[in-house]
Amino acid sequence: MTPQVEVLVSRLDPEIPLPSYAHAGDAGADLVTTEAVTIAPGERALVGTGIAIALPAGYAAFVHPRSGLGHRLGVSIVNTPGTVDAGYRGEIKVVLVNHDLREPAVFERGDRIAQLVVQRVESAVFHEVERLPGSARGDGGYGSTGR
Numbered sequence: 001m002t003p004q005v006e007v008l009v010s011r012l013d014p015e016i017p018l019p020s021y022a023h024a025g026d027a028g029a030d031l032v033t034t035e036a037v038t039i040a041p042g043e044r045a046l047v048g049t050g051i052a053i054a055l056p057a058g059y060a061a062f063v064h065p066r067s068g069l070g071h072r073l074g075v076s077i078v079n080t081p082g083t084v085d086a087g088y089r090g091e092i093k094v095v096l097v098n099h100d101l102r103e104p105a106v107f108e109r110g111d112r113i114a115q116l117v118v119q120r121v122e123s124a125v126f127h128e129v130e131r132l133p134g135s136a137r138g139d140g141g142y143g144s145t146g147r
């Protein structure tokens, strides 16, 4: 069975459903918009989801786009994936962007606009050193391995 973690949710808007998985074992729980919004081609909009959460220490939640919106409408999230810190108690919001060049993207209140992925995260301790250990990749990046 998929491991589970308890996440406390506060509904800032009582009519808005809790985040929910479309299928058991899904990675992303759908989030809805509390407001109707029309996003012109190339424009963006900050929308509320009506929920705030408290994650256990050692966890973060990531706000990912929905592939169906990308495919059907050209809609994604500007800062994808958005990072929700364990200590954040405000409303989870989503910065939608309409990449379509012609059609506005129209959303009604209650439409599913993003999905939340809850993950364990490590907190790093950053140690400064004179020289980093060598590696096969070295400083190669940005296409260094060819097409």
Ligand SMILES: O=c1ccn([C@H]2C[C@H](O)[C@@H](COP(=O)(O)OP(=O)(O)OP(=O)(O)O)O2)c(=O)[nH]1
Pocket: 063, 079, 081, 082, 083, 084, 085, 086, 088, 091, 092, 093, 094, 095
């Ligand atoms: O898509 C997102 C991304 C972030 N947040 C909330 C939760 C997160 O804990 C907080 C801060 O996010 P982030 O650190 O990415 O933003 P910042 O621009 O660095 O703001 P801050 O200075 O508040 O950290 O905003 C959202 O509601 N939705």
Ligand SMILES: [Mg+2]
Pocket: none
């Ligand atoms: Mg920050």
